[in-house]
Amino acid sequence: MRARIATICQAGRFYRSVEGNRKHVMKLLDLALHQKPDLVCLPEAFTTVNVDKPLEETGESVPGPTTEIVGKKAKEAGCYVICPIKTKRNGRIWNSAVIIDRSGEIFGIYDKVHPVTTFSDYTVFEGGVTPGSEAPVFDF
Known part of the structure; x- marks a missing residue:
């Protein structure tokens, strides 16, 4: 089966607020x-x-403001969206990829196993982010 996949890059357009970036x-x-x-x-x-x-x-709860907006857009377009955001669950912060299905519902969540580095020499890692413990596979 063939699939059409689109990726999005912020390309240097960053705002000073969650709302602006969203x-x-x-x-x-x-x-x-x-x-x-x-x-x-x-x-x-x-x-x-x-x-x-x-x-x-x-950090956002799931569902939350971003996943709600993305869910509506996914449903209207009839496509899946991978929505990577910082999530807040059980008093912890996660670097998560929230998968939203064609009906706009949350289909799955992947929590990044290796938190990102903030320096090119990989000596300082993103503080406060809980590493995930699994590498789930999702069937679309």
């Missing part, structure tokens, strides 16, 4: 959806890039 990437998602993809991959942790606030304040 709004910008949603505009890019709308552009991608015009191409009728089967799957869209959003940028990693796109809502919190360049936001100078503690992760405890910017």
Whole structure:
């Protein structure tokens, strides 16, 4: 089976707020959806890039504001969307890829096993993020 896949990059357009980043990437998602993809991959942790606030304040519950908006768009377009955001669950922060299905529902969550580095020499890792413990496989 063939599938149409779209990826989105913020390309240096970062805002100082979760809302600003979300709004910008949603505009890019709308552009991608015009191409009728089967799957869209959003940028990693796109809502919190360049936001100078503690992760405890910017992490989102699932479902939450970003997954609700993305879910509506996925349902309208009839496609899957991988929505990577910082999530907040059980008092911890996770770097998660939330998978939203064609009906706009949360289909699965992957929590990044290896937190990202903040320096090119890989000596300092993203503080406060809980590493995932599994590498799930999702059947679409």
